[in-house]
Amino acid sequence: MNKTENTTRKSRKSFLKQTLMAGSGLGLGSVFASGLNTLKASDRTGEKPRAGQNGRWEASACLGCTSWCSVQVYVQDGRATRVRGNPNSKVNGENICVRGHMGLQQVYDPDRLKTPMKRTNPDKGRGVDPGFVPITWEEAIDTIAEKIMELRRNEETHKFMVTRGRYTYLRDILYDRFPKIIGSPNNISHSAICAEAEKFGPYYTEGIWAYRQYDVRNARYVLCWGADPIATNRQVSHYNNAWGEVLSRAKVATVEPRLSATAAKSDEWLPVKPGEDGALAVAMAHVILTRGLWYRPFVGDFKDGKNRFRTGRTVNENTFEEIYTHGLVRWWNLELKDRTPEWAAGKAGVPADQIERVAIDFARAAPQAICWVGGGPTMQVRGAYNSMATHALNGLVGSVDNKGGTLASNPEYSQGFPSVEPYLDDIARKGIAKPKIDQRGYLEYPALKGGSSGGGVVTNRTADGILDGDPYDIKMIIAYFNNFAFSNPGSNRWEKAMEKIPFNVHITTHVAEYSMFCDIILPATHHMFERHGFMKSIGNAHRQLPLNRPVIDRVWDSKTDETEVTWLIAEKLAEKGFPNMLDHYKQYRDPETGAEPKNEKEFDLYALKHATRDLWDPDHYKGGDRFDGWDDFYKTGVWNSEPYNYRGRWGSMNTRTRKFEFFSETLKEALTGHAERHDTDVDTVLATSNYLARGDLAFVPHYEEPFVHGEDRENSFMLVDYKSRLNREGRSANCSWYHEMKDIDPGCIAGEDVAQLNPEDADRLGLRDGDKIRLHSSAGELECRLVRWEGVRPGTIVKPFGMGHWAYGRYATRVNGKQPLGGNNNQVMPADYDRLSGSSAFYGYVKVNVDKV
Ligand SMILES: Nc1nc2c(c(=O)[nH]1)N[C@H]1C(S)=C(S)[C@@H](COP(=O)(O)OP(=O)(O)OC[C@H]3O[C@@H](n4cnc5c(=O)[nH]c(N)nc54)[C@H](O)[C@@H]3O)O[C@H]1N2
Ligand SMILES: Nc1nc2c(c(=O)[nH]1)N[C@H]1C(S)=C(S)[C@@H](COP(=O)(O)OP(=O)(O)OC[C@H]3O[C@@H](n4cnc5c(=O)[nH]c(N)nc54)[C@H](O)[C@@H]3O)O[C@H]1N2
Ligand code: SF4
Ligand SMILES: [Mo]
Numbered sequence: 020m021n022k023t024e025n026t027t028r029k030s031r032k033s034f035l036k037q038t039l040m041a042g043s044g045l046g047l048g049s050v051f052a053s054g055l056n057t058l059k060a061s062d063r064t065g066e067k068p069r070a071g072q073n074g075r076w077e078a079s080a081c082l083g084c085t086s087w088c089s090v091q092v093y094v095q096d097g098r099a100t101r102v103r104g105n106p107n108s109k110v111n112g113e114n115i116c117v118r119g120h121m122g123l124q125q126v127y128d129p130d131r132l133k134t135p136m137k138r139t140n141p142d143k144g145r146g147v148d149p150g151f152v153p154i155t156w157e158e159a160i161d162t163i164a165e166k167i168m169e170l171r172r173n174e175e176t177h178k179f180m181v182t183r184g185r186y187t188y189l190r191d192i193l194y195d196r197f198p199k200i201i202g203s204p205n206n207i208s209h210s211a212i213c214a215e216a217e218k219f220g221p222y223y224t225e226g227i228w229a230y231r232q233y234d235v236r237n238a239r240y241v242l243c244w245g246a247d248p249i250a251t252n253r254q255v256s257h258y259n260n261a262w263g264e265v266l267s268r269a270k271v272a273t274v275e276p277r278l279s280a281t282a283a284k285s286d287e288w289l290p291v292k293p294g295e296d297g298a299l300a301v302a303m304a305h306v307i308l309t310r311g312l313w314y315r316p317f318v319g320d321f322k323d324g325k326n327r328f329r330t331g332r333t334v335n336e337n338t339f340e341e342i343y344t345h346g347l348v349r350w351w352n353l354e355l356k357d358r359t360p361e362w363a364a365g366k367a368g369v370p371a372d373q374i375e376r377v378a379i380d381f382a383r384a385a386p387q388a389i390c391w392v393g394g395g396p397t398m399q400v401r402g403a404y405n406s407m408a409t410h411a412l413n414g415l416v417g418s419v420d421n422k423g424g425t426l427a428s429n430p431e432y433s434q435g436f437p438s439v440e441p442y443l444d445d446i447a448r449k450g451i452a453k454p455k456i457d458q459r460g461y462l463e464y465p466a467l468k469g470g471s472s473g474g475g476v477v478t479n480r481t482a483d484g485i486l487d488g489d490p491y492d493i494k495m496i497i498a499y500f501n502n503f504a505f506s507n508p509g510s511n512r513w514e515k516a517m518e519k520i521p522f523n524v525h526i527t528t529h530v531a532e533y534s535m536f537c538d539i540i541l542p543a544t545h546h547m548f549e550r551h552g553f554m555k556s557i558g559n560a561h562r563q564l565p566l567n568r569p570v571i572d573r574v575w576d577s578k579t580d581e582t583e584v585t586w587l588i589a590e591k592l593a594e595k596g597f598p599n600m601l602d603h604y605k606q607y608r609d610p611e612t613g614a615e616p617k618n619e620k621e622f623d624l625y626a627l628k629h630a631t632r633d634l635w636d637p638d639h640y641k642g643g644d645r646f647d648g649w650d651d652f653y654k655t656g657v658w659n660s661e662p663y664n665y666r667g668r669w670g671s672m673n674t675r676t677r678k679f680e681f682f683s684e685t686l687k688e689a690l691t692g693h694a695e696r697h698d699t700d701v702d703t704v705l706a707t708s709n710y711l712a713r714g715d716l717a718f719v720p721h722y723e724e725p726f727v728h729g730e731d732r733e734n735s736f737m738l739v740d741y742k743s744r745l746n747r748e749g750r751s752a753n754c755s756w757y758h759e760m761k762d763i764d765p766g767c768i769a770g771e772d773v774a775q776l777n778p779e780d781a782d783r784l785g786l787r788d789g790d791k792i793r794l795h796s797s798a799g800e801l802e803c804r805l806v807r808w809e810g811v812r813p814g815t816i817v818k819p820f821g822m823g824h825w826a827y828g829r830y831a832t833r834v835n836g837k838q839p840l841g842g843n844n845n846q847v848m849p850a851d852y853d854r855l856s857g858s859s860a861f862y863g864y865v866k867v868n869v870d871k872v
Pocket of ligand 1: 183184185209212213214499500501502503505506507508526527528529530531543544545546547580740741742747748749750820844845848861
């Protein structure tokens with residue numbers, strides 16, 4: 020880097036730091052001011068483009084988290100210098116969060132992978148130098164194509180696999196079409212280490228397997244449940260901006276074992292014992308029913324208007340008439356009637372009067388009362404039922420699909436790619452028909468996404484599938500935009516599994532842990548500055564489709580994973596006598612001219628134009644923003660939907676009964692289907708999958724005792740893992756800003772990886788601030804520093820996820836490729852699952868032992 024760049028970077032850094040500090044609300048009780056920690060376009064002063072430099076704002080999309088903001092990048096002489104929200108967006112508008120700016124440090128990171136490389140050391144293992152040497156794209160692509168041809172010649176194409184983490188909606192090209200045409204059933208996504216259990220409750224109550232949006236501007240009560248919306252979760256930028264308004268108009272309560280950024284600004288903090296969320300949720304439902312506070316226009320009422328919900332008493336189903344819901348009385352009789360706040364207080368360690376007060380205040384705000392369900396209560400062993408129990412509260416207060424409530428996605432009009440069918444030969448068809456490597460649909464892994472047995476992915480189980488060769492061996496992987504050797508709980512298993520793969524490829528911006536086990540690594544374009552793609556996100560009662568656009572000159576010799584790399588491999592396969600893939604991709608024509616793509620650049624562009632055609636082509640207009648044509652859309656960089664149609668789904672939900680199901684006929688059908696597939700009954704499925712419910716209880720939201728790994732010892736604590744506010748998922752650690760500003764997380768200190776104990780617990784173990792500690796469990800161990808902090812529930816240990824990389828670059832590691840900086844939580848988190856959704860467990864499921872080093 021030259022001197023001028025260095026200076027520019029430095030001044031930008033101090034500017035950003037000041038802004039972050041202003042907005043972080045450090046100090047526990049401090050009042051959060053609206054929008055302070057979102058940088059707005061209008062706030063920016065100084066730093067005018069230098070004379071003669073012709074800077075301009077160019078639209079793109081940020082994939083730093085699942086908010087998928089529409090952004091604008093300030094470009095001077097082909098270099099990005101600043102980022103802001105795209106004023107054309109109706110979701111995040113001109114707002115972005117602090118992490119948006121860190122994209123700049125990612126794209127210009129001197130430690131990026133700059134050119135394709137191949138491994139020269141055949142030994143694979145952690146800490147083993149792969150002996151990477153630079154090669155040309157030509158050699159890299161030729162080697163990959165040759166390996167694929169080998170699998171095809173031997174008719175073992177099912178031993179090929181594509182894995183992905185983050186993606187754009189051009190993903191089907193590489194993630195779906197590519198393995199299919201080769202002849203593999205194995206496309207494994209990261210979804211089950213992300214949020215599948217969170218989607219389980221909404222699906223089995225109201226038929227949506229997707230994220231929700233929250234109409235906070237119209238809400239009167241927001242009950243955050245293991246979600247920390249001003250720091251993480253989704254549409255962080257939008258909610259950050261709206262939160263000041265929310266606090267002045269609505270009450271906010273947060274159920275969290277730690278004092279999160281949001282909890283610190285809430286009216287009520289319910290410091291739940293990890294894993295005991297289900298107890299709180301069913302007790303709140305009990306209070307809402309016994310107090311007669313359910314929302315009658317949605318749920319209905321007793322025929323004579325007299326409330327028969329009394330603690331301990333069953334109710335005759337015929338006395339109640341439901342409107343848009345199904346099975347309320349059965350739910351009461353099966354689960355709720357004895358679930359008093361006093362009972363829940365004994366489980367969850369939250370005072371009974373607080374449970375009662377929160378339930379009453381929440382329901383009195385009906386239907387403008389949001390129960391915001393995040394990963395905390397759901398990504399647990401047995402979390403599927405917490406997901407149902409917490410989300411069902413939205414049903415009781417009629418906030419589902421309602422003004423001031425929880426909303427689904429507005430319709431959008433992107434289109435899929437041409438059919439793959441004509442391009443599948445016999446080898447491909449035989450390969451696709453094989454079972455998948457992640458063991459989804461096995462008796463003990465129901466993974467009931469979308470209502471079908473094995474309908475969803477069991478991401479983390481893939482490592483075991485590979486290690487055990489069950490159902491078969493995997494010989495080749497192409498992985499993109501993921502780092503499974505770091506991001507999966509029980510990460511050591513992934514290291515072992517990757518050692519076993521004969522030919523492994525990573526398409527990546529950095530040489531990450533996963534790359535270290537690879538045979539070829541390919542430099543990827545950065546998603547925010549260097550490539551095409553499009554995203555879909557929701558918030559502010561709108562949906563938006565932002566475009567990823569190449570707005571700067573590519574910094575290194577990189578290519579785009581989903582389009583360019585895929586096309587080049589297809590070309591090579593055609594050269595080697597297998598033209599099907601190239602023939603298929605040639606069908607992605609330019610909608611304006613009808614031309615076939617002739618090279619990877621044209622393919623990249625035409626695929627995007629094709630997928631988004633109904634958004635920008637006036638002759639194909641279907642709704643939302645209008646454009647004059649491609650150029651107009653491309654420049655604007657985002658399409659927005661119509662505003663939300665409140666109550667549009669009442670009576671037409673995608674469930675068996677079309678209603679909001681408190682007794683889930685939809686889940687009953689799915690579980691029965693899975694049991695029949697294995698020639699057994701639902702109780703056996705539940706027992707094998709580690710749930711406690713039997714009989715009809717399995718079909719209603721209910722409390723399940725949490726399943727916990729580890730023993731009670733003097734030095735053992737329930738681990739509370741959470742995402743750092745500065746995490747761009749697993750990709751921030753080589754940004755210096757990440758380390759310099761780490762104290763933006765409540766209770767953390769800059770430049771260190773810490774775990775926090777309540778001072779009571781720390782005193783008991785004789786631990787002081789700054790002590791070096793080792794955390795260990797059955798899964799493994801890690802080292803970090805101790806911080807004593809009152810924001811931790813006694814009996815728990817709190818540690819942010821994000822540090823502990825042993826490969827990624829100079830800032831991320833102590834010795835790059837060898838020694839981690841701090842500790843990766845996934846080394847002490849054993850692989851376990853919420854098997855009904857296929858999700859990995861992250862919360863409320865592991866006790867770790869703490870020793871002073
Ligand atoms: N303990 C713990 N574990 C977690 C979580 C947690 O909160 N706690 N969070 C979980 C969640 S929600 C998720 S979604 C997963 C995410 O886990 P993964 O899907 O594995 O994604 P990342 O860890 O973000 O790694 C992405 C990798 O892609 C590469 N990369 C970075 N930028 C780009 C780019 O622009 N293009 C391409 N092609 N490659 C790039 C880098 O190698 C980087 O390591 O992690 C999960 N793991
Ligand atoms: N800053 C930031 N934001 C992000 C991301 C990021 O990397 N950084 N990643 C994005 C991604 S990929 C995803 S999937 C979403 C996920 O967003 P969320 O689903 O909201 O997940 P987390 O942010 O991990 O939040 C988990 C929360 O649960 C709390 N928790 C832990 N144990 C328990 C428990 O037993 N009960 C309860 N009630 N709470 C508990 C933790 O303290 C933490 O605050 O976030 C997105 N937003
Ligand atoms: S990190 Fe997430 S919230 Fe922040 S700007 Fe990027 S997409 Fe938006
Ligand atoms: Mo995620």
